Amino acid sequence: MTAPIPDLIPSERRVLELVRRHGAISRARLSPLAQVTPSTLTRVAGSLLTLGLVREGARHNDGRKGVPEQLLELDPQGAMTYGLSIGYNHLHLMALDFTGRIILDRVEPTRSDDPQVVVTHARSMLAAHRPVAERYARVLGLGIALPGAFTEGGRRRLPVPGIEQWGTLDITRQFAAISNLPIYHDNDANAAALAEALFNRDLSADGFAYVYLTNGVGGALVEGGRVRQGHNGNAGEFGMCFPRNRSRPSAEDFAIFLAEHGHGDGSTATLDSLAPPETLVDQWVERAGRQLARLLDTLIWVMDPAQFVIGGTLPLDVRRKLAAVLQDAPLESLENGLSRPAIHASSLNGPVALGAASLPLSQFLP
Template sequence: MKPMQAALGRKARIPAIFRRRGDPLTVSENERRVLEIVRRSGVTSRADLTRATNLAPQSISRLIEALMKRGLVEFGEKRIRGRGHPGLAVRLTRSAVYAVGLSIRTEGADLAVVAFDGQVLAERTLSPSSMAVTDVIAEAQAQLDDVFTVLDLDRRRLFGFGLAMSGFFTVEAGRMNPPDPLAHWSVTDLEQTFMQAMDLPVWLENDGNASAIGESLCGVGLTHPSFAYLYFTYGLGGGVVLDGSLVRGAFGNAGEFSAMLSPETHARRPTLESLRRLICEHGVEVVSIADLQARFDPDWPGVSVWLDRVKEPLSDILSAISGVIDPSAIVFGGQIPRPLAERLIAGVQFHNRARRGETRPTPALLVSAVRGNAAAIGAASMPLKYAFFQ
């Protein structure tokens, strides 16, 4: 599906309850600005919104009233700030919008449901009869139905569907070139297939970009608007967020950080699959990356060998990110266990030559602040980010 066709397909499937007159179909640009500020603040006041947007108080009041009528925001407890009368706190209405995300891994799939305020309501690991596209869709539909039933959620408030998968975008829009275990997914127009199956607007990203969006909305991005995200999984990918916006690049593949390495160094890139194999070679049976993530022991034989092996290429990647992108933080995320990420961070260094006794400022190295399945949560965050926030 070409980009214009994908956009038209998404618009056609926006549920009627979320539509507004005119174009854009969900919220106006000023409403989007207000919603973004409220999202980042958690709760705020009309006075704070006036200061943050430079809009007139009357305009802010009209915007808040319109958003309240549509159920997107609500008033909370009064806030006292400085002198004068306390103002009513404005916050997002959690139950106003729901979005679902599906992450396709080399070993399986995961589903997440996220509320309008970023609260993760449910996470499910899927058990499809096979990893064929049709079987994964059928299992995702069944699990989604179960989540809405168990949590007693209003299905009419389900807005959109985010899909994340390992791999890079090809020149054919809507298609990705995934790792070998998912090769059969490469022949499918995923956006069109999932839009038809789910009857919802669908957004497709690689898992690194999706996770970066989730981190921007719910994690490190709340304090670092500009960051790079390293997605550790079967391979190594990632995403770039600058001033709160995902940088996709001309072909949608920005953040393919492994491409920074030469062919000679590429084999030593820090992937969890290479770690899993090395641990197995040292006598510990680890059957999958999910197994590695669940049972990781820093004292397993092979872990220290792997850390030494990947230290140099990872330092090269971090140094290139720092020099080219200049973010305030680099996030270690994906399926990497937190203790492993912390040991990686402790062992790497930036190539940063001093000049007159001073070196360039370098990004903070941080472990992801998103708990749970980063790609599935990020995928669920995509419809909210693109349709309602900045």
């Protein structure tokens, strides 16, 4: 890693994003998509080739006479990113090459809720995997994702039970002290939604609402491939609709419900190893589905999303049951002529760490 992070001009960013979105593509097709003249496209492509961000791939014959044109594609070695998901009891470090391919995926348990201990642990993880970065031209940054809503214009976090001490800290400053990389941070639900927008090809570019069911209930709103932030970074903070002192559609609530009926110890960490009776699962899903249906009704009125995506650490088969319930749930908005969005249970693996690693990339591209 020797090359600096380039300060791209708008036309270079636009062309780079189009190459990322479409894959290998000809200059003839790129020019109208980027809304630049062929001569400008030639200059921009030359600059990106020199920077090592794109490369020339296979030749393509579009049926016209002459020598087939070489396609442009992202150069995987052109850059990489790190992402760190800080969970209640673990750290998940992931790294992506410039095409978004996962090149590092490491989960380690944490034994402390002290932020300084966790930051030191993160530093040792980054140091242990530094040789990965040496194979790439540049590192675009380190993305950090952890639970919690924001305050003070997005600079601070509201305290979250289990990791309360993080609420008083400046996340950027904490991690800048252990790394010379640009630092980007967001909450876990926003990061997971960004991963869905970038890597889940089944989702609409027009926009979707995302609910993240884990120890708590989080969410995000995505439009045009970008996560809406709001003034403080709390757009889509659906968890506020489901207070902790009441039953709610979270993985933690599901674990407690099962434990009350003799299955498991109430911990979300053991959910995937349990085999509760189907009738018991359906009982919880029916109640949680009614709660999510009220949220979905509101989102249809306010956002009119093309899709509603259910993610999180709640087991996938349970989220699929919730999706089926929501697909048929009676909604007041539909009685007024509005349309039900398509309902999806996400199967994306490690979405928070994947989204965290995508934060530097999303800042680099338009």
